[in-house]
Amino acid sequence: MKVSELRAMSATELNEELLGLLKAHFSLRMQKATQQLNNTSQLGKVRRDIARVRTLLGEKARAGAQ
DSSP: OOHHHHHTSOHHHHHHHHHHHHHHHHHHHHHHHTTOOSOTHHHHHHHHHHHHHHHHHHHHHHHHHO
């Protein structure tokens, strides 16, 4: 997911996106644990997307506080 797409979202949309990414991360972790995950690079991609969303949520929170 691109940062420009995320910046266009509101805080509630970002929270929903974060929940979806956390569920996907959990699912990928379970697939890895049961040796059903073929492409392990997906885990890293989802983790980076989670970090992007959390960073933007923090930026929006700081901007709203000022």
